[in-house]
Amino acid sequence: MGKYRFRLQKLLDIRIDKEEESKREFQQAKRESLNVKEKLDLLKANYEKYNNMSNFKSVIEQKITHKYLKALVYSIDKAKIELKDKEKVVEMKRNELRKRQIDRKTVDIIKEKQETAFIKEQNRIEQKANDEFALYGFIRNVQNT
Known part of the structure; x- marks a missing residue:
């Protein structure tokens, strides 16, 4: 029985590599989005924590806190x-990952x-050969008797 050789194996390998690359890019974008969140x-x-101004006694503390809150x-x-930008990149x-998975699955x-x-x-060729051997054996047995 011969061994099966897929003629488009190189294409499948390329698409698998692109899918893996796309997975890595998606994971990186997701990590960046989580870091920003x-x-x-x-x-x-x-x-x-600093929003409640009544915690501070002096006017100077209140002014510093107000500037800090503005900066926040x-x-x-x-x-x-x-x-929002990172979420757009993630999406x-x-x-892109879905598209590459579809491309790979198509070839797969x-x-x-x-x-x-x-x-x-x-299997059909093997069965045909077995049937011929059985027929030749039957013919020999019939001729010998």
């Missing part, structure tokens, strides 16, 4: 914009179908 959460927590608000706004990478399905057809053909 953690940064945003930390900024919001700091804002909540600016940083929070910047972080929100950055998070783009997710779509072709390979499976061709391999199944090859195995069926090999």
